[in-house]
Amino acid sequence: MTTVSVPAGWPATEEEARAVQDGLRARVVLDEPGPEPGTGRVTGVDVAYDDERDVVAAAAVVLDAASLEVVAEATAVGRVAFPYVPGLLAFREIPAVLAALDALPGDPGLVVCDGYGLAHPRRFGLASHLGVLTGLATIGVAKNPFTFTYDDPGVPRGSSSPLLAGSEEVGRALRTREGVKPVFVSVGHRVTLDRACAHTLALTPEFRLPETTRRADSLCRRALQEATIRH
């Protein structure tokens, strides 16, 4: 386990944070296909909080994309750097996520975030932001549609429908389990939407949520527990 350090110049107000998003948005790369689904490594990142004690814990879990077996993992614990504000989630989660990624031994490969990328009020969600800061290929897989609209996808696993901001497709509602509520996939950095969905399907052989986020979720909760038990 390592310690979270908040990057210098990290915004302190919502206005500053929105300005940062507007300034970085142009650096997102959307025209690279990204890694081949089912090959190389896939890393899940997630964060857990104890707002009472102002503590944050992040986890990064690396899986072999073909076997979905855990190859490496790391955690980071520190102080919360920003409150939760819809549209500004990245400022709350990224410092801890960066620390966990830095503590990883090898290359993370594709990074799967718990939240959105392009599907964002200013088209620069958590996955986009993390991608730009690290240069890594990233995608966002969220559990809720946020403010966006969609038609319910077909019942079979693999069915999808556009996730819409008005008439603009910002992501996809993707059915990962037959007849179960879809997940909401959007592009982060250096991956196309088709491939982001293919990766998501490859990561959900059994459950609605990607194996990456399931693993990262349980690990960061454990890390938070251990960091919170005493002190």
Add this chain to the structure above:
DNA sequence: GCGACAG
């Protein structure tokens, strides 16, 4: 103006 709103 008010409410909704990824995690």
Add this chain to the structure above:
DNA sequence: ATCTTGTCGC
């Protein structure tokens, strides 16, 4: 995100 036991079902 988080508060939270047992319970229904494969």
